[in-house]
Amino acid sequence: MIQRTWERAKLASTLDHVVVATDDEKIAECCRGFGADVIMTSESCRNGTERCNEALEKLEKKYDIVVNIQGDEPLIEPEIIDGIVKALQGAPDAVFSTAVTSLKPEDSTDPNRVKCIVDNHGYAIYFSRGLIPFN
Numbered sequence: 001m002i003q004r005t006w007e008r009a010k011l012a013s014t015l016d017h018v019v020v021a022t023d024d025e026k027i028a029e030c031c032r033g034f035g036a037d038v039i040m041t042s043e044s045c046r047n048g049t050e051r052c053n054e055a056l057e058k059l060e061k062k063y064d065i066v067v068n069i070q071g072d073e074p075l076i077e078p079e080i081i082d083g084i085v086k087a088l089q090g091a092p093d094a095v096f097s098t099a100v101t102s103l104k105p106e107d108s109t110d111p112n113r114v115k116c117i118v119d120n121h122g123y124a125i126y127f128s129r130g131l132i133p134f135n
Contacts, residue, residue: 002027003034004074011078014085015067021055065089098124 002020009018020031021039028038039058045051052068065088067081080099087097100116107113108131117126126132 001074002031002071003036005069005071005076006031006034006036008074008076008078009067009069009081012067012081012085013078014082016063017061019055019059020071021051023051100124 006018006020009015017037019037019039020028021041022028022031023041023043023045025040028040031038039055041051041054041058045054048068048070052066056063056066065085067084069076069081084097084099088094091097098116100118103113103115108115111129113129115128115130115132116124117132119125
């Protein structure tokens with residue numbers, strides 16, 4: 001699954017460098033086996049954002065835009081990645097961008113599906129793994 005996710009990310013035309021950040025040596029060894037650059041991070045990272053930050057600190061090159069793609073996204077479309085990068089390039093004051101899609105009713109109670117509330121301009125204002133009440 002990680003290999004497929006990495007391969008899809010490598011197809012994005014806007015990414016200069018794709019790395020796998022992990023705290024697990026078995027995952028690192030597997031990823032190196034299919035050609036991925038790997039950055040080892042500490043076990044203390046509580047989430048992907050913290051892991052990305054630690055990996056960035058270990059990279060020699062500095063980047064203006066970083067895309068955090070979780071290893072369990074083997075179906076991610078390179079065009080989605082490119083869209084996120086281009087959105088950030090077009091909005092220099094933006095801190096981050098995230099891809100969202102409409103939620104199917106059957107997915108509304110699935111805690112693995114993060115729900116996002118956006119304002120009238122499409123800006124994310126709230127994220128939740130649970131149901132989000134509305135009026």
